[in-house]
Amino acid sequence: MNVLIHGFGAMGRIVEEVAHAQGVNVTAIVSPGSDEHTATLNEVDVPVDVVIDFSNPALLPDLLAFGRERNIPLVIATTGFTPDELAEIETASQDIPIFQSYNTSYGIALLKQLLDQLVPLTLGYDIEVIEAHHRKKVDAPSGTAELLARAIEAKRDVTPIYERTSRREARGAEELGMHSIRGGTIFGEHTVLFAGDDEMIELKHTALSKRVFANGALAAAATIIDRPAGLYNLSNLYEEATHVTHKRL
Numbered sequence: 001m002n003v004l005i006h007g008f009g010a011m012g013r014i015v016e017e018v019a020h021a022q023g024v025n026v027t028a029i030v031s032p033g034s035d036e037h038t039a040t041l042n043e044v045d046v047p048v049d050v051v052i053d054f055s056n057p058a059l060l061p062d063l064l065a066f067g068r069e070r071n072i073p074l075v076i077a078t079t080g081f082t083p084d085e086l087a088e089i090e091t092a093s094q095d096i097p098i099f100q101s102y103n104t105s106y107g108i109a110l111l112k113q114l115l116d117q118l119v120p121l122t123l124g125y126d127i128e129v130i131e132a133h134h135r136k137k138v139d140a141p142s143g144t145a146e147l148l149a150r151a152i153e154a155k156r157d158v159t160p161i162y163e164r165t166s167r168r169e170a171r172g173a174e175e176l177g178m179h180s181i182r183g184g185t186i187f188g189e190h191t192v193l194f195a196g197d198d199e200m201i202e203l204k205h206t207a208l209s210k211r212v213f214a215n216g217a218l219a220a221a222a223t224i225i226d227r228p229a230g231l232y233n234l235s236n237l238y239e240e241a242t243h244v245t246h247k248r249l
C-alpha cells in the first residue's frame, strides 16, 4: 500500500512513524509551507494508493479534487468541518471511496456502539459531553464531541448547548451540554455523563498516545483501498476494524 500523508503536523509525523513500524510504504508527504516535503498535491508524481489526511479544513477543496482527478481513495481525519464541507465530502464519495471520521480510534467506535444501546434507556437522565485536549488544539468542541453528540441526537430528542454563561435558567431535559477543556499535552479525553436523581453514569474514553489515531487511520486506509466509491467510517467498517486495529505495534 503506497500512502500519501497530507498534513505533516503532530499527527502527520506520527502516521509516518507508525507506517514505518508497520512496513507500510509512505511515498509522499504533502504539507503547505514545507521546505522539507512536497508543498501541494498538484506536485505529486509518485504512485499513491491512498491518502491519509490530518490537516486543516482549508485544504479540503484541493484534497477532494486530487482524490477525484486521480481516482485515489481518501482517509479524512481532519476535524472542524462545516455542514457544507461535510456535504462536499459526501458528494465526492459518489466518485471515490472516502473514509471520514472525527476519531479513528477503535475505542471511540466502541463507545458509539454503547451509546446507541444506552441512550434510548436514559430518558430520566441529563446528558453532558465533556472533552479535554492539549493546548495546541485549535477547534472546539472536538470533532469527536460532535460525533458523540450526533450519536446521542440520533437516539434522543436533545439539542446541543455550547454556551451557558449568558443564560439564567434551569437546565431543560432536552438539552445536551457540550464542554471543552484545553491544556497541557492531553492526547484526547471524551466523557459522556448521564446525570440522574442521586446517581451518575459516566462513559469515558482516554487516548493514551497519538499513535492510536495513526493506527486507526492506517487500518482504515487498508480497508478502503479495494472498496467501491462510498462514504465509510468506523461503524460501517466495524468488522474489518476489529481485527486490523487490534494489531500490536
Ligand SMILES: NC(=O)C1=CN([C@@H]2O[C@H](COP(=O)(O)OP(=O)(O)OC[C@H]3O[C@@H](n4cnc5c(N)ncnc54)[C@H](OP(=O)(O)O)[C@@H]3O)[C@@H](O)[C@H]2O)C=CC1
Binding pocket: 007, 008, 009, 010, 011, 012, 031, 032, 033, 034, 053, 054, 055, 056, 058, 059, 076, 077, 078, 079, 080, 101, 102, 103, 104, 105, 139, 143, 213
Ligand atoms: N480523526 C482523528 O482521530 C484525529 C483528528 N485530528 C485532527 O487532525 C488535524 C491535524 O491535527 P494535528 O496534526 O494535531 O495538527 P497540527 O496543527 O500539528 O498540523 C496541522 C497540519 O495542517 C497544516 N495546516 C494547518 N492549518 C492550515 C491552514 N489554515 N492552511 C493550510 N494548512 C494548514 C499544517 O501545516 P503547517 O505546519 O505548514 O502550518 C500542518 O501540516 C486536526 O484537525 C485535528 O483535530 C487529530 C488527531 C486525531
Ligand SMILES: O=C(O)C1=N[C@H](C(=O)O)C[C@H](O)C1
Binding pocket: 079, 102, 103, 133, 137, 141, 142, 143, 144, 145, 187, 188, 189
Ligand atoms: O486534535 C487532536 O489532537 C484530536 N482531535 C480529534 C477531535 O477533534 O476529536 C480526535 C482526538 O480527540 C485528538
